[in-house]
Amino acid sequence: MKLRKIISLEYLLAFLGSVFFYWYFEFSFLYFVLLLLLPDISMLGYIVNTKVGAFFYNIGHSLVVPVILLIISFVTVSTSLLMASIIWLAHIFLDRTLGYGLKYDEAFTKTHLQQIA
Known part of the structure; x- marks a missing residue:
């Protein structure tokens, strides 16, 4: 199996984990769909x-930012912040599953994961 496929599989599992925790905390999936992008x-x-x-x-x-917000949400017992941070993390994991990584200054298509065609 190619390394890129392994990385995508890891991020897919992280995305599914985010969806699981979103479901576990009984948040509205309407908000999930509306705010995912x-x-x-x-x-x-x-x-x-x-x-x-x-x-x-x-x-x-x-x-970095959504994980910090996740920690703050647990410390402050803020369910809305917890919901937002899980959605934000799910978005990042979904993007990285599809190969969209952090961007270099040179071009939108040059990421830390791959060169996007």
């Missing part, structure tokens, strides 16, 4: 140029 708004930075686009895209698609 919200982090892609960070692509608007590409209107300016690839450097600004990559910066904002990477903020919206890095695991």
Whole structure:
């Protein structure tokens, strides 16, 4: 099995894990569907140029912020923050399953996972 397929499988399992925990906490799947693509708004930075686009895209698609929010949601017992962080993580895992990784400044198609055709 190629390494790229193994990486995709890992992210698919992480996505499915996110969906499981979303279901486990009994959150509305309507919100899940409606908000799943919200982090892609960070692509608007590409209107300016690839450097600004990559910066904002990477903020919206890095695991750091949603994991910090996940921790805060448990500490503060905030169910809405927990819901949002799980959806955000699910989005990132789904993107990475499809091969869309963090972006380099040179081009939208050059990611840390692969060169997108």
